[in-house]
Amino acid sequence: MARIFEPIQIGKMEVKNRIVAAPTVVCYADEDGYVTQRLIDLYEERAKGGAGLVVVEASFIRQDGRMFARQVGVHTNYHTIGLSELADAIHQAGAKAALQVMHGGRQANSRFSGCQPIAPSDRAYSPWMGDRPRVMTTEECTQLADDFANACLRVKEAGFDAVMFHATHGFVIQQFMSPYTNDRKDQYGDRMAFPTEVIQKTRAAVGSDFPIIFRISGDEFLGDQGITLEMNQKEIVPALLKAGVDCLDISVATLESFHWIIQPIYFPRGCIVHLAEGIKEVSNVPVVAVGRINDPRLAEKIVEDGRADMVALCRALLADPAFPRKMLEGREREIRKCIACNYCTDRTFGQRTVKCAVNPDFGNERAYRIQPALKRKKVLVVGGGVGGMEAARVAALRGHQVTLWEKEKQLGGLTHRAASLPRLYVKELANIVEWLPDQLKRLSVQMEMGKEATVQAVEAFQADAVVLATGSKPVPLDLPIAPGPQVITLDEYLAGGVQVGQRVAVIGGAHGSEVAVSLGREGKTVALLESGPPELIASAPYMDMVRRVVLQGYLQEAKVNVLTQVQVKGITKEGVELTHADGRQEVVAGGRALPGGRRRRAPPDGRRHPRGRLLGPRDLTLEASGETLHSLPQNGGRAVSTTPRKRVSS
Incomplete structure (x- = not known):
């Protein structure tokens, strides 16, 4: 048995394996912070998936520390009543249960707390959250430590096996620990005084047998202004160990470096594991590694090589909660891997309930439970992209006879091309199109490649239901273009084999930012043209907030000339003619222009059909276009609604 599946002790608690289901705010509590059935279903499914320790998401210990509208x-x-039901569900599914406690400090949101945020010092103001905090008095610091201890006692009384302190990602304990956010002159100016007091008071409240886990920032990525790995090794970790923590969970960053908290697709897998490895060198308690661990071989190797004692999986378990169980059973190929698109966390920061771009069942474990169809039907899916394959998969799981037509020789639609963008790490977009075809084979879906759908062919097939998942196509440029090879499409560029000149204009800042970076890194002279304001740069629907911020930095590094609020008037052999907002006219590029937009394809009959309706055996009526079909008619009815999902391909 691999070491990752060996038991491990955290204080007096034995965990059956070394996989932690990391705490993830999903906004499924009610508006008053009470546990809901939807939240219980989610964590029960996560525990059934095989993680040894399931940590319930960041839960606020006081109203003035609240960050989210539907936070636990x-x-x-x-x-504690609802929390007790939640802990019981996790236990019954075979896992140990912990709960993460937090107080937002300067990051608390007055919209939901009803209070002005409080913080260790006035320099802790966070423009990103929009609220200026009030500096805590010495007495208030002491009271906050008491309130942490009282909350931890509730965690124990609710039946949880351990408590985790959220002391990273910029929350209040980290604010005391970091030189960036603590310039106090009283006793709490000693940056380890507050966390030490919290641990000691908690230990007195919960007793010696109840494990205390501390999640800390291995590096705030603020240079000498903030917490560094060296500071952790020399000051923070020794103090935490002396205070009596039983386990250290190593994450990263703070609000000013938030793009490291939820690492985007551009960052390599396991990109912060080295911090856990460095802290393990000075720790005598188990150390947990986290961060872009979405591959079973990587998870196993981290533990096997002794870089960490345990691994925490966050987004990986949103994509597939059964990740650990499939690993244990040798079914790694069946794991639906996270694509690091951050659709989930973008919804969190937007105060919306969390969903997953590749796992529509996430958060809908009860509502989307697959039920056998009352009547087996002959279903034709037109289009083998992500939406089409998912529709075929769900229909087959329900017992329908499913055939899928794809006009190309390869399944996956545009996702393969989007994942092949040179000089930019986006290849994990292809994770989902590696998983889906294998699932279709297991479900005996008939897949016909090189098959183009026409009205006549579809009618001749005589399906009971037709799903159109024909994807999108490039938006043609509606402007004067001189004859010649002045313009290439994004599809042509990604397909390769097209010569691009030294000077290139990319038209469309929302969808064109990534290709502009790719060309810039190749050494091309690139102009990125956007008719709207600067906010539209890197604003395509599939780009999360973190990805946008990182991509905008990449544009600067690649020396891309970003021009906003410009109108493209035409394309000649000399270049792209444009007009600035102030009326100035300019010609840029001089090589080739590359438009970046796309629109949905028309169905075979040339009509535009409403999404989400199946009207009859001879009507082409559902255009999935990268969405997910979750149900088909069971009773001969003529209409069924579907739940649309965000696209996972660009």
């Missing part, structure tokens, strides 16, 4: 609360005794 542990601030009153009334909340």
Whole structure:
């Protein structure tokens, strides 16, 4: 048996394996912070998936520390009733249960707390959150430590096996620990005084047998202004160990470096594991590694090589909660891997309930439970992209006879091309199109490649239901273009074999930013043209907030000339003619122009059909276009609604 599946001790608690289901705010509590059935279903499914320790998401210990509209609360005794049901569900599914406690400090949101945020010092103001905090008095610091301890006692009384302190990602304990956010002159100016007091008071409240886990920032990525790995090794970790923590979970960053908190697709797998490895060198308690661990071989190797004692999986378990169980059973090929698109976390920061771009069942474990169809039907899916394959998969799981037509020789649609963008790490977009075809084979879906759908062919097939998942196509440029090879499409560029000149204009800042970076890194002279304001740069629907911020930095590094609020008037052999907002006219590029937009394809009959309706055996009526079909008619009815999902390909 691999070491990752060996038991491990955290204090007095034995965990059956070394995989942690990391805490993830999903916004499924009610508006008062109480546990809901939807939240219980989610964590029960996660525990069934095989993780040894399931950590329930960041829960606020006081109203003035709240960050999210539907965040779990542990601030009153009334909340322990629902939390107890949640802990029981995790236990019954075979895992140990911990709960993460937090207080936002300067990051608390007055919209939901109803209070002005409080913080260790006035320099802790966060423009990103929009609220200026009030500096805590010495007495308030002491009271906050008491309130942490009281909340941890509630965690124990609710039946959890351990508690985790959220002391990273910029929350209040980290604010005391970091030189960036603590310039106090009283006793709490000693940056380890507050966390030490919290641990000691918690230990007195919960007893010696209840494990205390501390999640800390291995590096704030603020240079000498903030916490560094060296500071952790010399100051922070020794103090935490002396205070009595039983386990250290190593994440990263703070609000000013938030793009490291949820590492985007551009960052390599396991990109912060080295920090856990460095802290393990000075720790005598188990150390947990986290961060872009979405591959079973990587997870196993981290533990096998002794870089960390355990691994925490976050987004990987949103994509496939059964990741650990499939690993244990040798079914790694069946794991639906996260594509690091951050659709999930973008919804969190937008105060919306979390969903997953590749796992529509996430958060809908009860509602989307697959039920056998009352009547087996003959289903034709037109289009073998992500949406079409998912529609075929769900229909087959329900017992329908499914055939899929794809006009190309390869399944996956545009996702393969999007994942092949040179000089930019986006290849993990292809994770989902590696998983889906294998699932279709297991379900005996008939896949016909090189098959183009026409009205006559579809009618001749005589399907009971037709799903159109024909994807999108490039948007043609509606402007004067001189004869000749002045313009190439994004599809042509990604397909390769097209010569691009030294000077290139990319038209469309929302969808064109990534290709502009790719060309810039190749050494091309690139102009990125956008008719709208600067906010539209890197704003395509599939780009999350973190990805946008990182990509905008990449544009600067690649020396891309970004021009916004410009109108393209035409393309000649000399270049792209454009007009600035102030009326100035300019010709840029001089090589080739590359438009970046796309629109949905028309169905075979040339008509535009409403999404989400199946009207009859001879009507082409559902255009999936990168979405997911979750149900088909069971009773001969003529219409069924579907739940649309965000595209996972660009």
